[in-house]
Amino acid sequence: TASPVTASSAPASSVSGLARPTVDALRAKILHHLEYTLAKDAGHSSRYDWRMATSFAIRDEMLKPWFAATRQTYDTGAKRVYYLSMEFLIGRLLEDAMINLGLHETIAAALAAEGQTLSDIIEDEPDAALGNGGLGRLAACFLESMATVGVPAHGYGIRYEHGLFRQRFEGGQQVETPEDWLSQPHPWEFARPEAAYIVGFKGHSELRRGKSVWVPGETVKASAYDTPVVGWQGKWASTLRLWAGLPTTQFDLERFNNGDYTAAAAPEALARTLSRVLYPDDTTPAGKELRLKQEYFMTSAALQDILRRYQSQFSTLADLPKHVAIQLNDTHPAIAGPELMRLLMDQHDMGWDEAQTVARATLGYTNHTLLPEALERWSTYLMGSVLPRHMEIIQRIDEDHAKAHKRPPSVGIVQHNEVKMGDLAFIMSHKVNGVSALHSELVKETVFHDLHKLHPDRITNETNGVTPRRWMRLSNPALSTLLDETIGEGWTRDLDHLKTLEPFAQDAAFREKFAAAKRANKVALAGWVQDTMGIDINPDAMFDIQIKRLHEYKRQLLNCFETIALWHNMRQTPDAGWTPRVKFFGGKSAPGYFVAKEIIHLINDVARTINADPVTGHLLKVVYPPNYNVSMAQRLIPAADLSEQISTAGKEASGTGNMKLTLNGALTIGTLDGANVEIRDLVGADNFFLFGLTADGVEKRRKNINHAREAIEDSQNLRDVLQMIVEGRFSPEEPDRYHGLVDRAWHHDHYLVAADFDSYWEAQRAADALYRTPQDWNRKAILNVARSGFFSSDRTIRGYMADIWDVPSALKD
Ligand code: GL4
Incomplete structure (x- = not known):
């Protein structure tokens, strides 16, 4: 089939400033990659082949920026x-890259000309699930925002062979299976075997001519893989550099030839363990040696x-902070303080005081x-055996800090034979930030109360944000098109433009x-629920x-109990x-989190019971699709009417799902927790369903x-709920299944x-009452969209640039 003349000659989208290929050129590119990169004939190519060829064609376009x-x-x-x-x-990358390069329609037309459907090809891409939840997704939004705003930026992480586990439900219970996104080649990355570094572990530290020298007992090689991330309209790009573990020794041919295959393969297996799997828990540290090794490895x-x-460009390391800003995403990379000092002192001959000053300023x-329970602590024994030189450095940083400040006894990096990584990160950084206004205040009052008193200018706030490219333009084309028609496309780069939507809330048409x-969007989601869950x-x-x-x-x-009561x-x-x-x-x-797994089981049991009830079938359904991930979020969020942000006040640092749902026109039912506070302030108290105790309360x-x-005892409704659960209404095959859960609700809440x-x-x-007057509901939903511009991660990144990094944009606007 030949491509229609109109599609191939028409400009593909209104994105300006980019020299964009035509449909015919892209079609030829895709066919070229099919033939020469994949060695496949177009007539005998699978969906996978088409996806790879399309990805390579798009990737070529990313190289220029x-x-x-x-x-x-x-x-x-x-x-x-x-x-x-x-x-x-990061999730899927194909559609994100197409949209930012302004090639969505061109690619769709090029593929259509080959009898291929773009949406099928997009769906074929596995999610890159190299994260647990909000913290990892924030890092992905930041990379894209830095590429949009124009920050010369690298993200550094680990190229996990297995990302976050896949979730299935068996009899309503969570079952984990390994995720294997790398079982197919990842088309977005470039292997950089020339960028490889030796990372040591264990051994001991000794004095040589008055200088400490670390003699590691084990070594591995970290080998780089680069993925480009292009910003909106391809004006800038950042790099995600992920490390894979490789052995430092050559393959032991002699052992292999003598038949000892396992021993011959041992160094390789050991090194690869470092980049094998993502720890599947985002709130409780594993305390495991492998985790500490992974953190240090990266x-x-x-x-x-x-x-x-740096040294390829500049000469004096004393100027490092003028040219380099390093941001630690939580305490996981907190070993960066002592490691940077070690490199400066032991490998570059810098003195102790200067090394400490340079590290802190960077x-x-x-x-x-x-x-x-989430703040990492490592036993001094483990730290001392895995990283003996670092343990020395940490102790001296702590002593220096003690000498320089009159510290209360509660302060100290090393306490009770543990290294407190939060205190280490705080002391070794020039700025420490929380991720929402409330959270940053609570950081000052709680975890870092004493350190804040000693360093009152160090803590600052950078409220989280989300990228409007993925979380609106890509995932919600229906609303995006309406926004474009109504207020123009400018919101994509500057989400504050959404303000101009506000008057339209009063406009019935x-x-x-x-x-x-x-x-x-809801009809589309309903179709998917029907197809996948019946x-x-x-x-x-x-x-x-x-x-x-x-x-x-x-x-x-709480949501489950309310569902039962309803x-x-x-x-x-x-x-x-x-x-x-x-x-x-x-x-x-998390696989080892018994109580959370029991709650999943209960929700599934409740869903099964309610969904089978003919009396309420037209009124209430409960849907819990397994294996929630970034791609599923993109499907659900545009279809949401009500956003549940119901954490116990003071516990959710920020949340970012709350922002995505607001941006997509859902009303929030929520507590005064995390960024909900700012969402409510901005969208207006009348357009938010507030409930619950405050953090103080x-x-x-x-x-x-x-x-x-x-x-x-005060709540008839809640008593009925607990009674129904205890009687086994939702688990007739095992009536006492939730006795423990109900007991905790009474006694350990x-x-x-x-x-x-x-x-x-x-x-x-x-919320029910408001929903019955759609005019009012929609007016409030529109106001939520119009007032959510603040929650762009572009704004967050500009905050880091001004307050923490001292970096200007490289783009002239
Ligand atoms: C988290 C917080 O729990 C979450 O509120 C926040 O939005 C996110 C990004 O700042 O970071 N902290 C950890 S740990 N996991 C998270 O998702």
């Missing part, structure tokens, strides 16, 4: 930003690479959680179009969505004018040891589910 950005950065000697993170939850390779690049640390876009849902029901990792503090259990009430008076609802849950539990309420019992239940119920009924 990537080279240009790299050259300009070298030529101008611009300051560079390095973002060190154990997680980059950090050391990154710092060696940074210094090598490093910044972002804290992402207040949960005390616009409200209708807005509602139609939302409905189209559940029939009504697109006119309110789509109520809670998607995030399973954690007690996020309180999926069902119970509906059954009693089915004709009472209820607002039909579909409750969506999505999220994975939570602390006070906890002091009453009977808080749960008293709340349950650490996250105050009971105390907030009635207030949550009331807020839900207010």
Whole structure:
């Protein structure tokens, strides 16, 4: 089939400033890659082949901005930003690259001319799931925003062979299977075997002519793989450099020839272990030697690479902070402080004081959680045996700090035979930031209370954000098109343009179009739910969505209890004018987190029971699709009416799903926690369903040891819920399945589910009432969109540039 003349000659989109290939040129490129890169005949190519060829064709287009950005950065000697993170939850890359390069329609036409469907090819790409949740996804949004804003930036991480596990449900229970995104070649990366560094472990540190020298007992090689990330309209690009572990010794041919195959392969197996799997828990550190080794592996390779690049351009290392800013994504890379000092002193002959000053001026640390159990601590024994030289350096940093400041006894990096990585990161950074206004204040009052007193100017706030390219233009074409028609395309680069949408909230004709876009997204989601889960849902029901990792503090259990109460009430008076609802849950539990897994089981049991009830079938459905990931988020968020942000106040550092849902026109039901506070301030209290205790109220309420019992006794609704669960209404095959869970609800309700239940119920009924007047609901939904411009990660990145990195944009606007 020949391509239609109109499609091949017409300009493919309104993106300006980029020399974009025509449909025919791209079609030829794809066919070229099919034939010469994949050695396949177009007539005998699989979907995988087409996807690879298309990806290579797009990748070719990324090279121009990537080279240009790299050259300009070298030529101008611009300051560079390095973002060190154990997680980059980047998801699929094909569509993102196409959209940012303005090639979406061109590629669609080129593929159509070959009888291929772009959407099928997009769906064929596995998610790169190199992260657990919000923290890793934030790092991915930052890379794209740095490429849009024009920051000379590298992300550094680990090229995990296995990303976050796949989740299945068996009898309603979570079962994990390994994820294997690299079982097919990853078309976006370039192997850089020439960029490789030796990373040591163990051994000992000895004095040679008065200088400490580390003699490692083990070594591995970190080998680089680069993925370009292009920004909006391809004006700039950043680089994601991921490290893979390789052995440093040559293959032992003699052992192999003697038949000892296992021993011959041992060094390789050991080295590869370092980049084998992502730790599947984002809040509780594993405390395992392998995790510490992974952290050091990534950090050391990154710092060696940074210094090598620096020295290829500049001569004196004392000027490092003028040309380099290194950001630590949580405490995971906190070993960067001592490692940078070690490299400067032991390998580059810098003195102790200068090394410490240079390291501190270069490093910044972002804290992402207040949960005390989440703050990494390593036993001095483990640290001393895995990284003996670093242990010495850490001890001396601690002593220096003690001498320089009158510290209360609670301060100290090394305490009770543990190295506190949060304190280490704080002391070795010139700036420490929280990720929402509330969180940053709580950081000052709680985890870093004493250090904040000693260093009152160090803590600052950078409220999180999300990239509007992926989280609106890519995932919500219906609303994006409406925005383009109504206020122009400018919002894609500057999300503050959404403000100009505000007057349209009063415009009935616009409200209708807005509602139609939302409905189209809901119809699409309903089709997918029908196809994949066999559940029939009504697109006119309110789509109520809670998607995030399973954690007690996020309180999926509160939502589940309310679902049961709602069902119970509906059954009693089915004709009472209820607002039909579909409750969506999505999220994975850490494999070893028993309580979270029990909550998943309960939600699935509740879903099974409710979805089979003919009395309430037209009023309530519960949908929990397995294996929630970035791609599923892109499907669910555009279809949401109600966003569930119901964590116990003071526990969610920021949240970013809350921002994505607001941006896509969902109303939030939420507590005053994390960035919900700022969302509510900006969209207006009238356009937000607030409930629950405040962070202060939570602390006070906890002091009453009977808080749960008293709340349950006061709430008929909640009592009924607990009674139904205990009786086995949702688990008739095993009536006592949830006795432990109910017992905890009465006696160990650490996250105050009971105390907030009635207030949550009331807020839900207010949402029901509003949904019955669609004009009002839509007006408020439009205001949520119009007032969400602040939550672009471009704004967040500009904040880091001004407050922490001291880096200007490389782009002239
Ligand atoms: C997290 C927080 O829990 C989350 O609120 C925040 O949005 C995210 C990015 O800053 O970081 N911290 C950890 S640990 N995991 C997260 O997702």
